[in-house]
Amino acid sequence: MNAPVAEFYPGNLVSARGREWIVLPESTTDTLRLRPLGGGEKDESLIYLPLERQPVGPATFPWPTVEQARNHSASQLLMDALQLKLRSGAGPFRSFGNIAVEPxxxxxxxxxxxxxxxxxxxxxxxxxxxxxxxxxxLIAREMLDRGEIQRMAVLCPPHLCEQWQRELEERFHIQAVVVRTSSATRLERDLPPGTSVFDAHPFTVVSLDYIKSERRREAFQRFCPEFVIVDEAHTCTQGGQGRQQRYQLLKGLAENTQRHMVLLTATPHSGDEDAFFNLLGLLRTDFTQLKDLPPSARTDLREDLSRHFVQRRRPDIAEWQDSSMFPDRKTAEITYRLTGAWGQLFNDVLDYARELVERSEGKGQREQRMNWWAALALLRCISSSPQAAVNALRTRLKSGQQEDDDLSLEELEAQASERVMDGLDDALSTDDIEPAAQTEDTARLQDLIAAADKLAGAANDPKLAKLYDHLQGLVKEGFQPVVFCRYIATAHYLADFLRGKFKHATVKAVTGELTPGEREAAVAELGDTEQRILVATDCLSEGINLQSLFTAVVHYDLSWNPTRHEQREGRVDRFGQQAKEVRSTMLYGEDNPVDGAVLQVILRKAESIRKELGVLVPMPDDEGKLTQALLNAVLLRKHNTVGKQAQIGFDFGEPAQQIETAWQSAREKAAKNRSIFAQRRLKPEDVLPEWRKSAAVLGGPEEVQRFVIRAMSKLGAGLEAYKSHFKAPLGELPLALKERLAAEGMAGTIRIDFKQPAAQGAVLIQRTHPLVAALADTLLEQALDSQNEDADGVARAGAAFVGNVTLKTTVLLLRLRHQLSVTREGNTRLMLCEETVAVSAAGTAGLAELSLNEARTLLGTEAVRNMPPVIRDRHIQQAVESLPGWQGALEDIAKARAQALLADHRRVREAAEARGSYQVTASLPVDVMGVYVLVPAQPTREPT
Known part of the structure; x- marks a missing residue:
């Protein structure tokens, strides 16, 4: 019978199966989760103690030996390997070792x-x-790594599900499943009865449209994870039926006061006061009182809200003085005139549209509404392109079977509004199919279709000709443009024309005909080309980020909602854009009355308010009624014909005045709310020390690049400079390492880059990339292998004559292991924290801790001249013999670091004391990873 098993804790060293291991969290009395001393996550193993032939016992870390001495230049390589393989870092943020993005x-x-x-x-x-x-x-990842949550769900609109899934996996190493109508049945198929998909899959991305129904909502509330992110949260406030269902879902989730909830939205206030305060009420129910409290009574509640509500605009970010964050956005307007055959057709279509509306006067509501929508569809499509107009004229607007069927009329109104209008700010339309405009089949209609067909091409289409001229200039200046238009037919019309003109560029159209996955793939394919032009409908104006491939936006069709314009430009002008300058161009007809109405009354007013307040104020549109009234004025005013200056000369009467009044009210509300909710934001001086401390512990892009270049060279597969990045010949690496990378999908010669975004066709290498982890694990294994006799391998010991010390200086490279225990509600969770620390002793002085920069300077110093092996070995042996005498000092350093770690965690997570406590214990003895002796170089004697 085996002897009783000993109890081991995270960070303890044990000996089992002929090798040494580090005990990891999630170990139990009977089962140990272990990582080899020199291994990484890929090498972790589980050992069931009662079945082990030999008992598992405590182990000690072997000190460096004279036999492990190598070239001094390899000492810094070991330090970088240790630092970059850390995943359970000991900085104030637990998550920074597990993310593939540098926030x-x-x-x-x-x-x-x-x-x-x-x-x-x-x-x-x-x-x-x-x-x-x-x-x-980042909040979710941090709480996972602190052991405060085990499950999370992201609730988002359906078209954003795949993007969230990809972002979580690629940047935060969280593998989530998408739960929507098409996938839920498959996910539930193999589950035991009574098991929820949210129990079986701890990380989920859930479509709001799937989960909002009453039956699914109640089930989700029962099994909902303890941490929830809600994207586009402004779409989950009380309003229409869909919004009401979403709001009830979130309200039910928020009632659990222990559930963590993070709400995300760029437009928290879309003009509806009730909706905004309902959103605040999800944070804390009493925040809804701010709506009605007099100013004198708001102070305390406002101060409380400032701890839960953060809203920054671009100017707010400027105080962080990081010029690399956002480009300079330069905007321009270009115009065309409706001349010749195009102008004649536009007037003919405008006349025909007016007749449709006038003919239905005095008739039933159904026919009036059908003709009105048909007329508006014609105006929208003829303003877009000849092809969109042709499709609209050829598509019959169905009347339904029953003339008095109110439901059918509602459905007709909903579909027409979705395809003609641009939607409201909480539900912008992504339907890019041309609206139906044919209510009759007459010779006149056929003449209009024939005339529109003949206008295709730059010779007869002044709008297309102007686009071509403008794109020529952008391309010549080195910009990569995205052209946004409203309809599918227009997108293909533009793409077909541009392919014939830009022979050396790849031109692709992406529309709602493609699934979200197909859209992403189509955009990604453009990354392999030197010059690219993307033509897209508004299916891409939200959800897919384009900043790594494109640097200019052209609004070929004006959106009738200013928020849509900002979303289009925000696809390119956003975090991660490396270009110093991006361009945004608005194209419109200077004598087009439709463009004139939208420009004068909607877009220009929105822009003036944005400049005044620094806030994008959503269009105050009363469910689209104001815009419809405005366009009705365009339609029915006989003097609004081609030939007038659209943005100056048109008078839109009462509807324009109504919109102006609504804008003024929206501006005043926005200004008032900016005043009410002006917050005590955290300043750079509150944040930067924490950021620098964590970044220093783990290493950044410079350390990654230096390490990979030197490690690949050391392993016989040196990088080759290629344009602004590198080629990595993975096929020349040692067999075991080559096989490990092949399992990650990396083989042969690949192109790699260390700066974000990576060069076209190159893989971005950051500290958590599998290549970095594999190289670090391999080098550390070699360093700890006592049988490894590679004379040029990684150095655990070394000595050199250097020119930057005046006293003989011994540098010890340490790996510190700490047990971090979190006690919450009676349950204690043990976690492992590791850090790399260097200490030095100069002359006869005692040991002193070095900053990482000081350690890199000393270990990175080049030897001034060769040191004979016998002298080198003597210096190393003396240092190794000093280790027992330094043991007490090393343990004191480890304990001090443990207390500093405890202070970091308490400072950052101070509120955790309300629900639990932290404790940090150093695992002793300290691991001495390397011993390096730096000897002052003797001055060279001048010849006599």
Missing amino acids: RAYQLVPLLMAMKQSTVRLLIADDVGIGKTIEGS
Whole structure:
């Protein structure tokens, strides 16, 4: 019978199966989760103690020996390998070792706000493109790595599901499944009866449209994870039926006061006061009182809200003084005139549209509404392109079977509005199919179709000709443009024309005909080309980020909603855009009355308010009624014909005045709310010290690049410079390493880059990339292998004559292991923290801790001259013999680091004390990874 098993804790060293291991979290009395001393995550093993032939016992870490001495230049390589393979880092943020993105310091503000709450409730309302996805995911990753949550769900509109799934996996190493109508049945098929998909899959991305129904909503509330992110949260406030269902879902989730919720939206206030305060009420129910409280009574509640609500615009980010964050956006307007045959056709279509509306006067509501929508569809499509007009004229607007069928009329109104209008700010339309405009089949209609057909091409289409001229200039200046239009027919019309003109560019059209996955793939294919032009409908104006491939946006068709314009530009002008300048161009007909109405009354007014307040104020449209009234004025005013200056000369009467009044009210509300909710934001000085401390512990892009270049060279597969990046010949690596990388999908010669975004066709290499982990594990294994006799291998010991020390200096490279215990509600969770620390002793002085920069300077120093092996070995032996005498000092350093770690965690997660406590214990003895002796170089004697 085996002897009783000993109890081991995370960070303990044990000996089992003929080798040494580090005990990892999630070990139990009977089962140990272990990682080899020199291995990584891929080498982790489980050992069931009662079945082990030989008992598992404590182990000690072997000190370096003289036999492990190598070239001094390899000492820094070991330090980099140790630092970059850390996943359970000991900095103030547990998550930084597990993410594949380098967040900017300003993106840590929501994380620090979250860490100061016992139950996280945050509304992150940062501007488009600032990085809300990163901010929300970072909070989730941090709480996972702190052991405070085990499950999470992201609730988002259906078209964003795949993007969230990809972002979580690629940037945060969280593998989530998508739960929507098409996947839920498959996910549930193999589950035991009574088991929820949310129990079986701890990380999910859930379509709001799937989960909002009453039956699914109730089931989700029963099994909902303890951490929930809600994207586009403004679509989940009370309103229409769909919005009401979403709101009831979130309200039910928020009633559990222990559930963490992070709400994301770029437009928290879409003009509806009730909706906005309902959103705040999800954070804390009493925040809804702010709507009616007099100013004198708001102070305390406002101060409380400032801890749960963060809203930054681009100007707010400027104080962080990071010029690399956002490009300079230069805007321009270009115009065309409706001349010749095109102008004649436009007037003919305008006349025909007016006749449709006038003919239905005095008739039934159904016919009036059908003719009105048909007329508006004609105006929208003829303003877009000849092909869109032809499709509209050829598509019959069905009347339904029963003339008095109110439901059919409602359905007709809904479909027509979706395809003609651009939707409301909480539900912008992505339907890019041309609206139906044919209500009759007459010779006149056929003449209009024939005339529109003949106009295709730059010779007869002044709008297309102007686009071509403008794109020529953009391409010549080195920009990569995206052209946004409203309809599918227009997108293909433009793409077909541009392919014939730009022979050296790849031109692709992406429309709603493609599934979300196909759209992403189509955009990704453009990344393999030097010059690219993307023509897209508004199916791409939200959901797919384009900043790594494109640097200019052209609004070929004006959107009738200013928020849509900002979303289009925000696809390119956003966090991660490396270009210093991006362009945005608005194209419109200077004598087109439709463009004139939209420009004068909607877009220009929105822009003036945005400049005044620094906030994009949503269109105050009363469910689209104001825009419809405006366009009705365009349709029915006989003097609004081609030949007038659209943006100057048109008078849109009462509808324009109504919209102006609504804009003024919206502006005043926005200004008032900016005043009410002006918050005590965290400043750079509150955040940067924490950021720098964590970045220093783990290493950044410079350390990654230096390490990979030197490691590949050391392993016989040196990188080859290629344009602005590198080629990596993975086929020349040692067999075991080559097989490990092949299992990750990397083989042969690949192109790699260390800066974000990576060069076209290159793989971005950051600290958590499998290549970095595999190289670090391999080098560390070699360093710890006592049988490894590679004279040029990684050095655990070394000595050299150097010119930057005046006293003989011994540098010890240490790996510290700490047990971090978190006690919450009576349950204690043990975690492992590791860090790389260097200490030095100069002359006869005692050991002193080095900063990482000091350690890199010393270990990275080149030898001034060769040191004979016998002298080198003597220096190393003396240092190794000093280790027992330094043991007490090393343990004191480890204990001090443990207390500093405890202070870091308490400071960052101060609110955790309300629900539990932290404790940090150093695992002793300390691991001495390397011993290096730096000897002052003797001055060279001058010849006499």
